[in-house]
Amino acid sequence: MPASFWEHEPVRHALAERHLGRVIRAYRYHPYHGRNPLPQTVVAGWLGITQAQLSRVESGLPLVHLDRLAHWASLLRIPASRLWFALPRKFPVVAERPTITPEEGGATNRRQFHAVAALTGIQATGCLDLLAPPADLPPTVGMEQVRYASSLVDEFRQADAAVGADALCDIAMQVHKRLSAWAAKAAYSRSVGDALQSALADLAIQAAWLAIDADRRTEARPFLNEAIARARIADDSRVEVRAFACMSLLLREKQPGEAVHCAEAALRASAGWATPRLSTLLHLRAAYAHATLRDMHGFEQEMTRARRAFDGGTHEDDLPFISFVTAQEVTGIQGLSYLALDRPDRAAECFRSVTGTPSAAHRRNQVYYTVQLARAASRQGDVGEAARVGIRALPEVGRVRSGRVSGLLAEVRSDIAVAGRSALEVREFVEAYDRALS
Structure with missing residues (x-):
């Protein structure tokens, strides 16, 4: 977290009171995380305790056990200078990270960007410096710059597959912000303007997806709202459909009614030109x-339509982002739907089918559905199976660097640690998870 995070009054007050439970509560409710606080279940999973235990920690007496204080402070990356106790040597000392903006520390920020870009393969040395001061950016936009902005979407997608959304989310947002600010001030022709609107909309959708997968969902919707507006300005139905498809993904758990409307809007906008794979994705949403x-009726009807569309095969006009729509993905979404319908037995069957035929090209989806299999087993009450699957997934979860997947595995750890405390397999998984987290 930046240094300004720890200056927020509720956090400073809780630290001054020397009450780590209140620090955790202030941490969860910090505006840095968006309008909605971090759920207790998520933070409890990080700390290796249950939601009920965290609730008692936040509202009860101050903790005094040094090992637990040090462990939790280390997990939350609280700077050592803010703590009222000394961290034992076995715990890493976290220094404060300064807040750097392009205006205040452009050179540092650019070096950081180029370091990440080199790691992920993004062509940061293209036709403009993405984090240059505003005065250094061209006063006009041509098709060369538009093509470069468009190419960044594919490069972010490839980098995401290599290093995960957690490493890329902030940088994609920063690049989008800088390009949008530049485009708002620059001059360009009508034809360039339409292409530029489409390119910026595509980049906004990519930033939104990275936010979703990094488990920063509250930050995703403004990007998608912007993408829909830009796509309509450019009269680009393909980008608009992609934005609606991503919006349906974002909203499906907390606002499922609106998610249905977004999927239906995408189906209407793509009528007449959607390829079988795109239709499959929209029906799955x-x-x-x-x-x-x-x-149940609506679910079965849309799944039937999705499978019927999938039978149409691939098409030369398939959009680049659609490659993940495979037979495994269709079955995986069916499994997620069964979990939502409280049918963990049927869900587990689907996830076993997906994980039994791994795809090297879509490693993150394989890890995601492996963790979902552990969740389904836990929901069935089979904590031994959940622990075995969790141990199998643990090394890969550390490699894909997806906050969404990490949060789900934390949920599994929290659930089975309570339900199967005495089982050897559960203890082995919990210990392995805690070691990996530390």
Whole structure:
């Protein structure tokens, strides 16, 4: 976290009171995380305790056990200078990270960007410096710059597959912000303007997806709202459909009714030109949203349509982002829908099918559905199976660097640690998880 995070009054007050439980509560409710606080279940998973235990920690007496204080302070990356106790040598000392903006520390920020870009393969040395001061950016935009902005979407997608959304989310948002600010001030022709609107919309969608996968969902919606507006300005239905598809993904758990509407809007906008794979994806989005609404008829109807569309095969006009729509993905979404419908037995069957035929090209999805298999087993009450699958997934979860996947595995750890405390397999998983987290 930046240094300004720890200057927030509720956090400073809790630290001054020397009450780590209140520090954790202030941490969860910090505006840095968006309008919604971090759920207790998520933070409890990080700390290796249950939601009920965290609730008692936040509202009860101050903790005094040094090992637990040090362990939790280390997990939350609280700077040592802010703590009222000394960290034992076995715990890493976290220094404060300064807040750097392009205006205040452009050179440092650019070096950081180029370091990450080199790691991930992004062509940061293209036709403009993405983090240059505003005065250094060209006063006009041509098709060369538009093509470069468009190419960044593919490069972020490839980098995401290599290093995960957690490493890329902030940098994609920063690049989008800088390009948007530049485009708002620069001059360009009508034809360039339409292409530029489409390119910036595509980049906004990519930033939104990275935010979703990094488990920073509250930050994703403004990007998607912007993408839809830009796509309509450019009269680009393909980008608009992609934005609606991503919006349906974002909303499907907490606002499933709106997620259905987004999927239906995408289906209407793509009528007449959608390829079979795109139609499959949109029907899958609608199917999962119906399942979350406990609408079994709507779910079955949309799943039937998705499988029928999938039988149409691939097409030369398939959009680049659609490559993940495979037979495994169709079955995986069916499994997620069964979980939403409280059918963990049927969900587990689907996830076993997906993980039994791994795809090297879509490693993150394989890890995601492996963790979902552990969740389904836990929901069935089979904590031994959940622990075995969790141990199998643990090394890969550390490699894909997806906050969404990490959060789900934390949920599994929290659930089975309580339900199967005495089982050897559960203890082995919990210990392995805690070691990896530390």
